[in-house]
Amino acid sequence: MTTRALPPRLAGKLALTLCILALSAAATNSQGAAAQDPGKQGATKVEDPRTIALQSWHGYLEQIGWPKDMAERTAPRFLGELSKSVDNEHGGQTITFDGSRPGLRATVTIFLNRAGNPVVAPVVELADILEAR
């Protein structure tokens, strides 16, 4: 059998090609792993709007002085039902949940992007109202 050495120029090209392939594979593997990690970037993507709205109530109530446990216990009463959903400029939806009842205005509005993630702070309104009889 006869053994012949590769010319130096060809060997350089091969090494470069292998190196690129290796880097590409590594990059591909990295993206796939990230997509499958629910604890990272994709967490809100899997939450439904109702959960996001409820979390917004938690945050609001704590902000106005409610203890955390009390806020979590009471917030569902304020949440109510989805009352409005309209397209927004972020390519997603602006969604309002309304828990209002006679004498009480309780609404939360969340602003989601195309991927379903909140893009700006929610608007929560909890007001005691007087109506004309």
Place this chain on the structure above:
Amino acid sequence: MNALKNPLCVGLLTTLAAVTIPVSSATAQLTIVRVNGGGTAPSATGSGNLATIFNAACDWWERTLVTSPHTLTLTYRWGPQSGGVLAAHTLNAQSGTPNRETAGTIVFDNDGSSSWYLDPTPCNDSEWSTFTQNTSNYGGGTLIDQAMWSGASGGASGNHDLFGVCLHEIGHSLGLSSANTAFQAERGDNDVDVTAPRPFPGSALPLNTSSAHLAISTSLMWPSVSASVRNIPSQADLLANAQISQMTGIAYQASCFDGCARYIPDSDATTGNSNVIPFGTSTPSSLSSTFTSNNGVPPVIYFDIQPSTDIYLHGLNVNTTAAIGEDLYCDIYTRTSTHVGNELSSVGWTARTACIGVSAGQDNQSQIDFNSGLYMAQGATIGVAVVARNFLHRYTTGSNSYSNADVTLNLGSATTGTFSGSLFTPRTGNISLRYQRDNATWHNQIYQTVLRSSDLGPAGSITGLAFAPTVSGRHINRVLTIRMAHKPANYSMSTTFATNISGGTTVLSETDHVWHIVANTWNEIGLESAFAYNGTSDIVVEIFARGNHMSTGTPGGFRTGGEPRLYAYGWPFSSQPTTGTLGASSAVKIRAEFECANSGYFGTSCGPALSDSVGTPRTGATYRVDIHDGVPTSGAIVILGFTRSATSLTPFGYTNCFAWNDAVASLFKVTSTAGFAFHNISIPNSSAFSGLKIYSYWANLDATQPGGVTFTNGVRGVVGTENP
């Protein structure tokens, strides 16, 4: 030097008195900081504005919740509200132990869908005709759960009252709020359970199941409101917030109290029944001799009176040669035995009162009124001399006796001088006695009523009590004593006078009290001592009035309202009752004056000249005291003082005249050709002088009167920062 007679000392004392007046612990502890957030006012009826109305509503809540110090900041503004929503309250922050809202925002609808009435005078409820206070028992006693004005007129009709809506929304910020954690903790069983120390413990005030409102449809904190009504915080509304926010008490009030005058029950001096209790008078009894004269012209006549029952002699009718319409001036002297044989000596005679009247012409009855009534006990023989100053008597020759069931009249004699000159006897003076039995129906009265804390409002110094008579004239009491006592709020009166007035303070005590009253207006009675009101209690007012009579004008009564009263009348001196008749309503209307500027005249003159005032002694203003009907182009001295008195000047030769004050200062004036002079008093522009009393009267040089000087009635001014 008597410090009290030094104006500087008096001013200093007054200043000290003013700053030591107790401030209500009930009203000073809740502080609402108001931040006007602006917004565009909507089209509305009424010329008021949101800021004024909101402030008045904040004041109301500050005065009615009793609490440890708490500060709440409220931002208020106009802004659009959806649907039929009139206004919305949002809690922005809460903290503390107990937990309370510390910041909030209130937005009033301006999108055009709400029809507003913006009251330019939110503390005046005159746009509504009917005030309703409903009561219920929620387990802790009967309490007021509705305080509402209805019967709207003008701009208030058909529109929503912004003032009432402000009261409602501010109410949310004080406890009844869905965002308030104390409310959430309380709402578990769908009611507010009232506990001590708050009043009405044991009450369970029902809550709306869906929101932070009361489930009491009559209350302010009901979740909706009709047009054309004005709701104000009831006791139920106040209690709910006091309980949720752990405030210690409430001070329910039915009025706004933006001025110095607090009216019980209302400010209308022209409506309400006329009642002769407690000051009222009736037509006096009379006993006449004859008015067919056949002799006369001496200036002095004498006769004896023998009462069969205790009487007050209020005046006489006489027969005179004076032309019709001429003023008549005289003096009444009495002695404790018959006049017979005593006409020519002044020994045993006492000058008792001046008398003033108008001639009806010869052989007609000319009425002369006594400046003070003369009490005459049954069984006595009282010799009387009527000494005319400027007229001559007509009489009938011979002696005569006249009597009825009350009194016997034995006549008489005459002299040409006062206990001197020529004696003519027997002569029957032509007279009529005008008197009342001591136990006449409305003559002597003890009376008590209650001024409710809800009507009195915040603490302060009550410097006057005013009443609303239905007649005009000169009302006289032989004895008048007024006492006031703090009692717990919602006090139920006993039928025993002493029980109701226990711990009381005397604010007026006077004999021969003269009160010049004008029908259908508020007339301050002349309180001598201020009453320091504590801001939370009811006040029992006791009026002890003996010898009610009118020496001029028509007998009549005083306007009544709706508070309870305890009364006894028609009793004789010797058997003053200790208990009375308790009435659930019809108490006399009263205006309590908290350092209001006020002026009125009191006492009587002993001659033609009279004194009155123009304006009131309001701080920063000029107040004027006048003399009129004096001697033209003559000397007149205005005498000023700070303490009221009634010192007889008879010992100084001015028969039946009185000095009406302590004479701190005097100034000499000259009357005009009309017998008029005046003196201006500038009141310093400082509230430190509020409550200071300024007394004045005039001395007028008058050669026709005894001693050559006559003295006017007194004028009493009370310094205040505002008029009632």
